[in-house]
Amino acid sequence: MKIKRVTMENIAQACGLSRNTVSKVFNNRGSVPNETRQMIFKTAQELGYPVVIHDSPRDIQTSVQNIALLTSHMPANYHFGTFFIPAFADQLSREGYVLTMCEITPEELVSCHLPGHISVENTAGILGIELFDKEYHNMLCGLDIPVLFVDTYFGIHTTPMRCDVISMENMSSSYALTSHVISSGASRLGFVGDIQHCNSFYERWLGFCAALDGAGLPLDKRLCILEQDSAQYGNSEWLFSKINQMPAMPDALICANDFLALQVMSVLKLHNISIPDDIMITGFDGTPQSTIVDPPLTTAQIPSVDIGRLAAETLLARINNPNRPFQRVYVSTPPQWRKSTAR
Numbered sequence: 001m002k003i004k005r006v007t008m009e010n011i012a013q014a015c016g017l018s019r020n021t022v023s024k025v026f027n028n029r030g031s032v033p034n035e036t037r038q039m040i041f042k043t044a045q046e047l048g049y050p051v052v053i054h055d056s057p058r059d060i061q062t063s064v065q066n067i068a069l070l071t072s073h074m075p076a077n078y079h080f081g082t083f084f085i086p087a088f089a090d091q092l093s094r095e096g097y098v099l100t101m102c103e104i105t106p107e108e109l110v111s112c113h114l115p116g117h118i119s120v121e122n123t124a125g126i127l128g129i130e131l132f133d134k135e136y137h138n139m140l141c142g143l144d145i146p147v148l149f150v151d152t153y154f155g156i157h158t159t160p161m162r163c164d165v166i167s168m169e170n171m172s173s174s175y176a177l178t179s180h181v182i183s184s185g186a187s188r189l190g191f192v193g194d195i196q197h198c199n200s201f202y203e204r205w206l207g208f209c210a211a212l213d214g215a216g217l218p219l220d221k222r223l224c225i226l227e228q229d230s231a232q233y234g235n236s237e238w239l240f241s242k243i244n245q246m247p248a249m250p251d252a253l254i255c256a257n258d259f260l261a262l263q264v265m266s267v268l269k270l271h272n273i274s275i276p277d278d279i280m281i282t283g284f285d286g287t288p289q290s291t292i293v294d295p296p297l298t299t300a301q302i303p304s305v306d307i308g309r310l311a312a313e314t315l316l317a318r319i320n321n322p323n324r325p326f327q328r329v330y331v332s333t334p335p336q337w338r339k340s341t342a343r
Contacts, residue, residue, distance in 0.1 A: 006047045014043050026098045065097045066123050067315065070115075070140070071130045072104050080285055080304040081129055084150070087308025088127070095316055097124065104131065112139040120145065125315045128152070132198040138162075146318035150311055154196040161326040164314050166307060170200050170284075173300040173333045174207025175214075177282040178254050180298070180335070182215045184343045186251035186280060190223030192264060193256025197229040201256045204284060208254050223250045233263055240267045249279060252341070258283035258290050261297055265340070280341040284333075295339035302333050 008026065012019040017040070025040045069085070089099045102115045112135055114120070125146040131137065132153040140147050141162040148164045156165065178189065189212060195205040212219050225233075225242045232238040243249075243264075255261035261283030265275055275281055275295055283290055286301030310331065318324070 006044075010047060011040060011044050014047060015040055066119075067092055067097050067099050067125050067127065068118050068123050069099055069101045069127045069129065070104055071102070071128070072109060072133070073130045074101075074103050080287075080302045080307070083304035084129070084308040084311070087305040088312050091309050091312030092316075095312075097316075104136070109133055109136055112136055125319050127311060127315060146315060146322060148311060148315045148318065150307065151198055151200045154199055154202050156199050161328065164318055164326055165328045166311055166314060167203075167328065167330050168200055168300075168302050168307075168333045169330045170203035170333070171207040171210070173335055174204040174254065174284065175211045176207075176335050177284075177298065177300060178208050178211035178252075179215070180337065181252035181254070181280045181282065181341050182211065182217065184276075184280065184341060187217060188220070188223060188248060188251045189217065190220070190225070190246070190250040190253050191256070192225045192253050192260050194229040194231075195226055195256075197256075204254075204256050222247050233260055236263070236267045236270065239263060240271060243267070249273070252280040252282070255281065255283050258285040258287040258297065258299055261299070261340075262289055262293055265293060265297070276339065276341055276343050280343065282341060286333075286336060290336075290338075293340075295342075298336065298338045298341040300333040300335050303331060307331055 008022045009019050012022045015022070017036070021036070022040055025037050069088075071081075085101070092099055100118070102118060104115065107113075108115060120143055123145055125148070126140055126143070128137070128140065128147065128149040129151070131149065132151075134153045134155065137149070137153055146164075147162075148166065150166045151168070152165055181189065189208075191205060191208050193201050193204070195202050209219055223246050225239075227233075227242075253261075253264055255264060261281050265281055268275060268279065268281075273279060281297065283297050283299040284302075286299050290297040290299045310329070314327070314329070
């Protein structure tokens, strides 16, 4: 019989407290009276939640093994992290760790400071996602704490490895997507996305360029939208103005992720441009939205849940063996052929 996993909600109900209070205790945030803290940890132990109880409230607080998840942008609906984080957290909890999620403020990013409530002494490991700042990356790698990044900043290949990195298989999947539309008749192709936003976007750009070269087609940046990620990609008027400035309508646009692809598709449909008859579109991520848009979007599927589990295993292995060689791991992202490229 499968044993039901104890949650913070279960502990809160048993203690007669709010889930927010229990969360504060386990994530070491906010002020909670010592008596309440002791009761929460004692109840957690009785219910089988992975926590070690000592006599001193100070010892109780520091006995929790914390993993800090740091990000500059909390994952939204279009992001693989929506499914990645629950899988990562579940795997950690089974090993007795508690996950603390923190969104880095712009000030903390510029000054290369950790969030105030993150204690280096009480942190067993750090996971970085959507954290593409080189200086902040280097600061984390200098803390003498196990650090794992899922994707990282543009240019990571030019620097020595000081942490573990998990990435999507970007280049070959982008190559396959681009080759597919070329085989379907596209000869004028463009790319959409800031190729220096992160390492993954850059590798997808490399796959796009390699496919053009392999087919003997020219790279025409006039058919591309390569503005910085801070540009108004979500603004339909701005986006259509960039498409309208192109010397000719591309036969296909290879987008750096599903969000950009869905924005492009929405704008094109507003102007009665048929997909895929007038222009073919591809994305990258395999978000749920990619299956329900009309027409369904050809994309590359990121196995978010599997990457979440792999990330937990990789970080735990680093915690248990800090001296093992650093690793960069690529996870397969198979293309999903759908009607947005079906001529």
